[in-house]
């Protein structure tokens with residue numbers, strides 16, 4: 001099964017049928033505390049030596065702090081530039097500011113091969129733009145919450161060829177992660193009639209620019 005986004009030992013990973021793809025990037029929560037130039041140089045060299053490496057989780061955030069700082073924006077833009085230059089897919093973070101994230105990535109449509117809208121929970125108004133930039137929406141544990149009525153309505157509107165599943169788990173043993181993933185799949189399939197093979201082929205498109 002396909003898990004579009006999870007974390008293990010500090011790394012961001014996507015898996016398709018047992019094959020794992022790692023992503024490198026500065027999370028917006030860490031943008032203030034790292035040496036941006038040094039991290040960018042490190043990622044550039046990692047991406048240069050490993051053609052199976054994507055870029056993420058990167059983006060903007062208004063969950064921890066109401067204002068998006070200039071350093072957060074600078075880190076995001078610099079990493080988008082790097083992903084475009086290296087031709088790698090990007091896993092996005094945009095808690096409470098997805099409109100801003102979409103605005104920032106639109107100029108990269110066609111230059112960055114694909115985007116994962118990780119943890120996307122905004123209204124369906126952004127879906128056309130997500131399709132336009134070759135974006136995929138990661139459906140996560142929120143779908144299991146019977147009170148998340150609006151989220152389930154959003155999930156129903158995701159085009160089937162744009163839908164991925166993600167546990168966003170941190171250091172969860174693989175067996176437990178699979179169990180969570182199976183639950184997310186069952187609920188999502190009930191809402192959308194998406195199939196496992198559709199999700200696998202969406203994932204294959206998302207990571208198609210990466211070497212195995």
Ligand SMILES: [Zn+2]
Nearest residue numbers: 005007057168
């Ligand atoms: Zn995550």
